[in-house]
Amino acid sequence: MSQTSGAPVQQAFGGMPTPLYSASPSRLLTWLDCPRRYRMTYLDRPRPVARPQRAHTSFGVAVHNALRDYWDLAPVDRTPAAGARLVRSSWIDLGFRNPEQSARWREKAQAQVAAYLEGVDPQAAPLGIERTVALKTGSLALNGRIDRLDERDGRLAVVDYKTSRVAPTADDARTSLPLALYAVASSRMFRRPCTTVELHHVPTGEVVTHEHTPESLQRKVAEAESIASDLRRADADYKEVGVVSRHFAPRTSPLCTWCDFRAHCPEGQAMGPEKSSWAALEPDGVPVQD
Ligand code: SF4
Incomplete structure (x- = not known):
C-alpha cells in the first residue's frame, strides 16, 4: 500500500470551528513509531538528508x-x-x-x-488500482492510496500487497490502521459496504483476510482521531519553538538500525550498527535460497 502525505495544519480564524487535521495513515504511524523521525520527515525544513533507497x-x-x-x-x-x-x-x-x-x-x-x-482472474478487473481515497471525520481529513480495491457481489474489499520475506498474519490484517481507514473511506466514497481487508503476500501467494464490523471500524477511526489530536498539539508547539520542542523525543528500538534518518540521531546510532542496504533481502549478506 502507498500513502500520500500532506501539509496538516490549516489556519484557524477567530470564531471559526477548528479546522480538520490533514494526514495520511503513514503520517500517523510514523508518529507512533518515533516522534523524532516524524519531526525530521514532516516538519524540519530543509528536510534532513535521508539515507539512499534500500x-x-x-x-x-x-x-x-x-x-x-x-x-x-x-x-x-x-x-x-x-x-x-x-x-x-x-x-x-x-x-x-x-x-x-x-x-x-x-x-x-x-x-x-x-x-x-x-491465481488472479484476468477478466475480474478491480474497481480501483492505486486509488486515492479520502475520509473526513469530525476532526480529521485523511487521504491515502489503496493498492487495489475489489468489488465482490456488491461489496468492496481493500487489498494491500506485501513483499516482505515473512508472510503477514491474520492479526496484521486485523490491527492495521491504514486498512481499516481505507475501508471506511472506500465505503463512503462508493456508497457500498466495505468491511473486508486483505493482505496479499506476493512471495508466497498467501492471503490473510479480516472482516471488520461497524464497531471495529469505528474504533479505528477513533484511534486515528486520537493520534491526530496529539499531532495537532505537537505540530503547533514545533511551529512555536522549533526543534527544541519537547514533543519530539527519540523513541529508540531495533528499528533504529533501519532508520533513514539515523545519521542525524545520536540516540538511534547507539542502538547498534546500521543494517546494510540489502539486509532485508539477504540478512548478514548471505543469499536467501528459494
Ligand atoms: S534512529 Fe531511532 S530514535 Fe532516531 S529518529 Fe530514527 S527511529 Fe527515531
Missing part, C-alpha cells in the same frame, strides 16, 4: 508497479508472463550490493509476480 524498497516498488500496470493491459494480454515482463521493465537497480545481486532479485521478483498472477 534494495528491498526497490524490490517492493517494482512488484507493486508491475501489479498495477498489469491491469492496463488488454484482458487478452493479462498473463503471468506479461506480469513478469512488467517487473523487468520497471526494475530499479538502487540499493543492491552489486549488479549480480540486483539481477538475482529481479528474476526472483519476476517469478513471484508470475506465480501470484496464476
